[in-house]
Amino acid sequence: MNVIKSVEVVSPRRRLVGNVALVAVFVALILFALSSALGRSVGDDLALIVDVRHFILNQHIEEVDSETLTEAAINGMIGALDDPYTDYFPPEALKAFSEQIDGEFSGIGAEVDLKDERLRIISPLEGSPAWESGVLAGDIVLEIDGESTEGMPLRECIKRLKGVRGTDVTISVLHLSGEEQEITITRDTIQVTTVRGLTRDAELHESFWIDKERGIAYVRLTQFGAKSIEEFTAAMNQLKAEDVKALILDLRFNLGGLLPAAQAISDMFLTEGQTIVSVRARTGEEQFSTSTAETIFPDLPVAVLINDVSASASEIVSGALKDNGRARLIGVRTFGKGSVQNVHEFAEAGSALKLTTAYYYIPSGRKIHRVEGAETWGIDPSDGGWVSMSFEETKAMMEVRRDAAIRRAESHETVTRTTFTADEVRETLKDPQLAAALESAGTYLDSGAWPTVGAESGDAILKLVKRERLERSRDRLREALAAVEEELVTLDEPETEAAAADESAVEEDVIESAGP
Incomplete structure (x- = not known):
């Protein structure tokens, strides 16, 4: 977006x-x-x-x-x-939307999910109130302000943890050690980090190395937010100081964000005067964004990971780097969200309108916005870079990524790994796309040429992805139909003895009230 x-x-x-x-x-x-x-x-x-x-x-x-x-x-x-993509935000919805875009909210500062119908702490954010109050990765939150979290929806749990800066929330947690503890946390403003590494050390500092021995770095950008330029620049300057030789930029599952952030990050890898993106309104007026002389890495080999969730600003960056010959794209075709929205805020009502006002075009001049019936859309991987992941493979990879901090807390790891082989990434991290990118970057450093690590074209892969998506939709419909059939069977079941007894009692009351 x-x-x-x-x-x-x-x-x-x-x-x-x-x-x-x-x-x-x-x-x-x-x-x-x-x-x-x-x-x-x-x-x-x-x-x-x-x-x-x-x-x-x-x-x-x-x-x-x-x-x-x-x-x-x-x-x-x-x-x-x-x-x-055009939407109206009442006051509460506008607040949530602004938090998402600005990467800032007031709360305790922790990544959470649900585990066995209980809220689980994946990891407290470094320096957050949760971190400073002693909340640990892997903690199970039993209660929030005295109310059990068992069966409580994740959205409701998060709502209860958020609140006005300076107010307190008390949680009861079960640590991995088996100890229960009641912790009172004072809420504060939380800055959400959008730039992530492959691993973190014991102090939750991001490590941006995937193969430090060969100088191959890994940076994952979760969204293009208000702080993304600052965070990405800091990470890249750190890597530059440590003599980075190649970069894997992971834009998978990145739904987009702010257009200026996409432009600035693209600019870091392009020489002056290259087209990043053009924006065309309904009137036909077109505005071009071009790279400046502030290039930080004009020659750094870059492999960009994309998938069918990469959208909007992610597509601007991947499209600009691909069309200008600055990156090797690996994965599958992106989502195809190539429209620009303006947000008009209405002060008195406290609401806002997000309105589509233009389409954007990648340097080749192609509009990538997906429309119904279109044969092509989005950004395709480079030839030889089509590497798909099934739903089950993606699920396994996400579980490994999510549970990494918890496993580290359980094993009390203090040393962060900075070098992985492609086989380890494939087998241990369950990420064949990242493994392909690592192989690709390594081969490029050895030979100066990008190798073939996947299919040459995406026709078969796109059909496979579509088939899998349709099969999941079919399975969900079957589950819904089975639930309806079960309810119908319940309605057709004979009356229970208790129900029959109640009905007899009612009949007797009616007879008695009628009199002789």
Whole structure:
């Protein structure tokens, strides 16, 4: 997701006028083209919406909440666009969206998941309140503020751990040692790190080496957030000081983020004047982004890992490096999200509209946005770089990655590994795509040429990926159908003795009340 933030300031008015004004702004943004096509003026549409709203509020048999009606009207207009990337954020949703983009929120600072229907700490973030309060990797959170976490949804657990900066939350944890402990944590502002290495040391410092002996580094970028440029630059400068010879940049599962971050990170590897991306609006006006003279690594060999979840800003970076001959792409075709959204904030309502305003084009001039029925989209791996992973392989790899910190805590490791072989990555880390990238980078350092580590083209792989996705959808539908059949069988089962006895008692009561 590429977003450009702008602010629409609405002057203070009465709530009713404010709601109408908010709807009016959305009409101006969204319905102008539709009303023009029908030969109607924007004023006519606004008048109609105000009249309908007034009539519903005053005449409907049930009392109607004004703000609910306003939000429904906005969502109705957005739905008419048939655009999954245009969205309206009420205040609470806007807060969550801003936290995601800014990489900042207020809470305890820990990576969590669910284990056996309980909240589990994957790892406390370095320097976070959880870290400083003694929360450990692998802890099972038994209670949050006195309420059991058993069966509590992950989203609800996270909501309870977050809160206003300076407030306290008390958790009861079960350590890996078997000891139970009650810990009170004072919430603080948390900075989410978007740049990760392959491993971490005992102090949770990221290690960006996958084969330090040969100078091959590994950097994983989880999203393109507000802090990503700073974090990525720091990591690359550290590697430069340690004489890095080649880089594996992992953009798998990266859904995108801020366009300026994608442009800046691409710029680090391109010589001056090369096209990074162009943005084209509905009017046909096109703006080009080109690399500057601030290149840090103009000659560093780069292998970029991509998959079918890599989207938006990830596609800008991978497309720019591939089209300019600066990287070898390994994996499978990317998602195909090539649209740009502007975020317009409405101060009085505390809400915002994220509106698609343009498409972006990679240096070759190709639009990569996926549309229904398209044969091509996204960014393809380099020839000989098509390496697929099944759903089960991906699941196994993610489990290894997620549990690494917990296993380290269990074994009390103090030394961080900085050199792996491709076979170890494939067998121990369960990551055949990363193994292929490591083999590729190593061969390039030896011979100066990128080797073939996968299929030459993706036709067969794309069919396999599509088949697997359809099979998973079919299995989910079968599970849902089986649940419906089970419920139907339950309804058809004979009445239990207890139910029959209750029915007899009711009949007797009826007879007695009827009298002789």
